[in-house]
Amino acid sequence: MSVSEPNIRAWIGPGTPDAGEIHGDVQRWLGLREFFGNTQAKVGLTIITVMFLFCFAGPVFYHTNQTATHLLTLNLPPSAQHLLGTDSFGFDVIGRLMRGGQASFGLGFAVAGITTVVGTLYGAIAGIVGGVVDGFMMRIIDTFLAIPGLVLLLITVNIFTPTLLSVILILSVLSWLGVARLVRGEVLSLRTRDYVLAARTMGGGTGRIMWRHMVPNALGVIIVNATFSIADAITALATLSFLGLGMPPPYADWGTMLSNGLNDLFDGYWWEIYPPAILLILTIIGFSLIGDAVRDSLDVRLRRR
Amino acid sequence: MTAYLIRRIGQAVGVVIGVMILTFILIHMEPGSVARSILGIRATASRVAIFNATYGLDQPLYKQFWNYTDQVFHGNLGTSYYQQQPVSTLFAQRLPRDIFLLGTSTVIALVISVPMGVYQAVRRNGIADNLLTSTTFTLYTMPTFFFAMLLVSLFAVQLHWLPPEAPQTTSVAGMLADPKALLLPELTLVLTQIAGFSRYMRSSAIDTLAQEYLKVCRAKGLGERLVLWRHVLRNSFLPIVTIVGLSVPGLVGGAIIVEDIFNYQGMGLLFYQAALQHDFPILLGATLLGGVLTVIGNLAADIAYGILDPRVRYVGK
Numbered sequence: 001m002s003v004s005e006p007n008i009r010a011w012i013g014p015g016t017p018d019a020g021e022i023h024g025d026v027q028r029w030l031g032l033r034e035f036f037g038n039t040q041a042k043v044g045l046t047i048i049t050v051m052f053l054f055c056f057a058g059p060v061f062y063h064t065n066q067t068a069t070h071l072l073t074l075n076l077p078p079s080a081q082h083l084l085g086t087d088s089f090g091f092d093v094i095g096r097l098m099r100g101g102q103a104s105f106g107l108g109f110a111v112a113g114i115t116t117v118v119g120t121l122y123g124a125i126a127g128i129v130g131g132v133v134d135g136f137m138m139r140i141i142d143t144f145l146a147i148p149g150l151v152l153l154l155i156t157v158n159i160f161t162p163t164l165l166s167v168i169l170i171l172s173v174l175s176w177l178g179v180a181r182l183v184r185g186e187v188l189s190l191r192t193r194d195y196v197l198a199a200r201t202m203g204g205g206t207g208r209i210m211w212r213h214m215v216p217n218a219l220g221v222i223i224v225n226a227t228f229s230i231a232d233a234i235t236a237l238a239t240l241s242f243l244g245l246g247m248p249p250p251y252a253d254w255g256t257m258l259s260n261g262l263n264d265l266f267d268g269y270w271w272e273i274y275p276p277a278i279l280l281i282l283t284i285i286g287f288s289l290i291g292d293a294v295r296d297s298l299d300v301r302l303r304r305r
Numbered sequence: 306m307t308a309y310l311i312r313r314i315g316q317a318v319g320v321v322i323g324v325m326i327l328t329f330i331l332i333h334m335e336p337g338s339v340a341r342s343i344l345g346i347r348a349t350a351s352r353v354a355i356f357n358a359t360y361g362l363d364q365p366l367y368k369q370f371w372n373y374t375d376q377v378f379h380g381n382l383g384t385s386y387y388q389q390q391p392v393s394t395l396f397a398q399r400l401p402r403d404i405f406l407l408g409t410s411t412v413i414a415l416v417i418s419v420p421m422g423v424y425q426a427v428r429r430n431g432i433a434d435n436l437l438t439s440t441t442f443t444l445y446t447m448p449t450f451f452f453a454m455l456l457v458s459l460f461a462v463q464l465h466w467l468p469p470e471a472p473q474t475t476s477v478a479g480m481l482a483d484p485k486a487l488l489l490p491e492l493t494l495v496l497t498q499i500a501g502f503s504r505y506m507r508s509s510a511i512d513t514l515a516q517e518y519l520k521v522c523r524a525k526g527l528g529e530r531l532v533l534w535r536h537v538l539r540n541s542f543l544p545i546v547t548i549v550g551l552s553v554p555g556l557v558g559g560a561i562i563v564e565d566i567f568n569y570q571g572m573g574l575l576f577y578q579a580a581l582q583h584d585f586p587i588l589l590g591a592t593l594l595g596g597v598l599t600v601i602g603n604l605a606a607d608i609a610y611g612i613l614d615p616r617v618r619y620v621g622k
Binding site: 139140142143144145146147148150151152154155156158159231235238239242243255258259262265266277280281284285288 | 316319320321323324327328331332334335336442443445446447448449450451454458462554561562565576577580581583588591592595596599600
């Protein structure tokens with residue numbers, strides 16, 4: 001993601017005499033430079049890029065059979081043929097890690113995408129409309145949040161047969177609440193800022209204020225939250241798999257692989273446990289580092305200058 | 306304050322009723338009949354009919370909900386389909402165990418992570434801070450079940466120092482008689498909670514250290530130790546109060562993973578088994594309890610905030 005010169009200009013826009021706007025954009029641009037200069041961001045982006053290449057480009061170079069298994073190839077230790085051995089179903093572990101990574105990333109991005117869009121819309125509407133509607137919309141969120149997440153997850157997973165789609169939907173339903181609350185709070189605080197008042201005094205309509213002032217300024221909080229929700233979704237699926245409510249065997253993701261491997265923890269099949277665990281933890285660390293870095297680069301107070 | 310409390314309690318009642326309706330709808334969305342999953346596939350049609358009539362499952366949904374609510378207000382949470390015991394009896398057995406396990410681990414975690422966060426903030430970006438930050442960060446990102454299994458594998462299977470299972474007695478006093486067996490579940494919970502708390506504590510303490518009133522404290526000749534203990538520590542502790550308040554409903558299901566791994570007979574395990582067995586009364590009772598505890602936890606955190614921070618004043622709208 002590089003920003004070339006013409007893009008920046010398009011971003012800053014023609015020099016319209018709207019002081020608040022330019023100020024906001026310049027800050028955002030500085031935030032971006034801060035972000036790429038941040039060590040955390042560099043480490044996080046490197047980890048995620050390497051993981052991506054491994055999962056999506058890896059299968060092109062490392063061919064394995066991930067559809068048919070042979071009873072004689074269960075739990076084989078690492079060898080020249082299977083560099084990290086085979087798992088308890090007889091699948092090559094490296095090939096499985098690539099496959100599982102695709103699923104984990106897909107799930108993480110899908111859940112983060114759905115929750116961000118739905119949560120932002122819901123929170124923004126509640127914050128802007130205000131009054132009784134806001135009160136009612138927030139009580140709905142309170143109700144969902146009043147049931148511990150894992151408890152709600154256990155009930156819902158029992159109702160729907162786990163498939164990738166249903167798990168994505170369930171995890172989204174459970175995690176949009178936080179975003180909605182956050183965005184509402186942000187909108188409520190932005191509504192009273194001086195530059196919003198200034199824009200209104202200059203004759204800016206509600207739509208303009210929303211799109212040109214509120215959305216860009218709330219974007220930081222939204223992006224930070226989306227980054228963390230990718231990591232959360234991947235962990236949640238792993239936990240479900242461990243409780244035996246994940247997706248059945250032909251399917252693979254790192255969490256499922258890890259919990260299957262843990263069944264053999266005391267048999268010494270380390271190659272079924274540590275590789276998925278390390279990839280899973282590194283990916284979550286990567287996304288968390290990126291999220292932290294985005295937050296730091298947007299928070300003016302924390303800038304080291 | 307009173308007006309604020311009344312408004313908050315009014316909201317809370319609404320939330321609890323909402324929780325009941327939501328759970329009721331959710332568990333009745335389950336395909337197939339409950340009677341089949343409880344009685345098994347060989348049950349005769351008449352047995353199924355008797356089961357449904359006994360538990361009122363043959364009535365329309367709104368009527369079932371009304372009956373349930375009616376019973377709840379009379380102090381009856383229903384009878385477990387599987388264990389054939391009143392849900393309230395089961396909760397009364399399990400809840401003290403969770404209060405004990407989660408209470409002690411939370412207190413220990415706080416006692417360690419609060420001073421640790423202040424220390425990290427004071428020695429920011431030093432070797433010790435970097436080491437602690439990366440350790441807690443790794444712990445924070447590690448799935449709890451994996452971490453717990455690693456502890457079992459190390460301390461129970463390889464070193465033979467600690468038993469892999471929590472004490473199996475029903476009473477808290479009985480558990481205390483076997484403290485060695487409590488160590489692993491406690492250790493798992495304490496370490497995972499430290500990972501969560503210290504992150505907040507460190508950034509909160511960094512914020513506090515930048516405050517102007519610390520200059521005043523130092524200017525009037527207060528020793529550095531007093532500044533840290535009395536002013537920094539107390540003021541950085543505030544955000545943690547909210548987090549601890551929010552973790553109160555964790556009593557119902559927050560420790561599911563740890564209870565499952567160490568076979569600790571608490572609320573989490575009870576709920577997990579009930580979810581697998583379609584034991585509706587336990588599921589309903591547990592989410593209801595969770596809702597009530599959430600409301601209490603939030604309220605307690607708000608009130609504690611008002612006591613700890615004199616700037617916070619509540620006004621009824």
